[in-house]
Amino acid sequence: ETGVTQSPTHLIKTRGQQVTLRCSSQSGHNTVSWYQQALGQGPQFIFQYYREEENGRGNFPPRFSGLQFPNYSSELNVNALELDDSALYLCASSLTGGSYEQYFGPGTRLTVT
Amino acid sequence: AQSVTQLDSQVPVFEEAPVELRCNYSSSVSVYLFWYVQYPNQGLQLLLKYLSGSTLVKGINGFEAEFNKSQTSFHLRKPSVHISDTAEYFCAVRGYSTLTFGKGTMLLVSP
Numbered sequence: 001e002t003g004v005t006q007s008p009t010h011l012i013k014t015r016g017q018q019v020t021l022r023c024s025s026q027s028g029h030n031t032v033s034w035y036q037q038a039l040g041q042g043p044q045f046i047f048q049y050y051r052e053e054e055n056g057r058g059n060f061p062p063r064f065s066g067l068q069f070p071n072y073s074s075e076l077n078v079n080a081l082e083l084d085d086s087a088l089y090l091c092a093s094s095l096t097g098g099s100y101e102q103y104f105g106p107g108t109r110l111t112v113t
Numbered sequence: 114a115q116s117v118t119q120l121d122s123q124v125p126v127f128e129e130a131p132v133e134l135r136c137n138y139s140s141s142v143s144v145y146l147f148w149y150v151q152y153p154n155q156g157l158q159l160l161l162k163y164l165s166g167s168t169l170v171k172g173i174n175g176f177e178a179e180f181n182k183s184q185t186s187f188h189l190r191k192p193s194v195h196i197s198d199t200a201e202y203f204c205a206v207r208g209y210s211t212l213t214f215g216k217g218t219m220l221l222v223s224p
Contacts, residue, residue: 004156006156031210033211033212035212035214040216040217041216041217042117042203042205042214042215042216042217043157043203043212043214044214045211045212045213048210048211050210055210056209056210056211058211090156090157092157092212096210100145100162100164100207101147101159101162102212103159104149104156104157104158105156106155106156107155107156
């Protein structure tokens with residue numbers, strides 16, 4: 001069973017730039033959620049995708065957007081990067097209708113300078 | 114709406130001592146509770162979960178937690194900790210489709 005993978009591991013961007021983060025779900029999972037974890041904080045829910053459609057969104061502006069592909073992999077896109085976007089971005093996959101458990105990837109560390 | 118309060122930001126303890134990490138929650142829907150552990154520079158790993166049934170839940174690595182509905186608590190316990198348990202621990206409550214996390218408790222185990 002392949003776990004959740006994320007790429008890249010780290011990246012550094014400049015304020016105002018755009019970034020795309022990628023996630024591959026655990027085999028058999030049809031739902032993906034993205035979280036932002038700022039330093040010293042718990043993860044904050046950004047949004048969730050189910051069957052390629054957004055299925056819930058947290059308190060994040062529209063410059064945070066996402067995609068889910070037919071193979072259930074996913075992207076998180078952030079436009080017009082701000083310094084406060086520096087964080088660990090976590091992807092979690094799950095099976096809707098299953099045990100409610102979410103399986104997390106190792107995360108992507110984004111630094112905005 | 115859901116919320117989670119982890120009352121201690123940091124808990125220092127000696128190796129082989131017992132430990133309790135505290136978590137209080139509020140939820141407007143059915144209560145599903147989780148504890149995750151995060152080792153440095155890693156993602157989150159599920160320790161245990163409460164969905165229904167017995168209020169005492171056993172998880173991996175010798176951890177257990179007790180769901181107390183009247184006190185809206187879900188405290189995590191381990192009778193004897195190891196150095197390798199040093200990590201950040203997050204309590205989470207599930208809402209309609211996603212998780213709301215607490216701010217975390219750093220468990221520091223020293224020899």
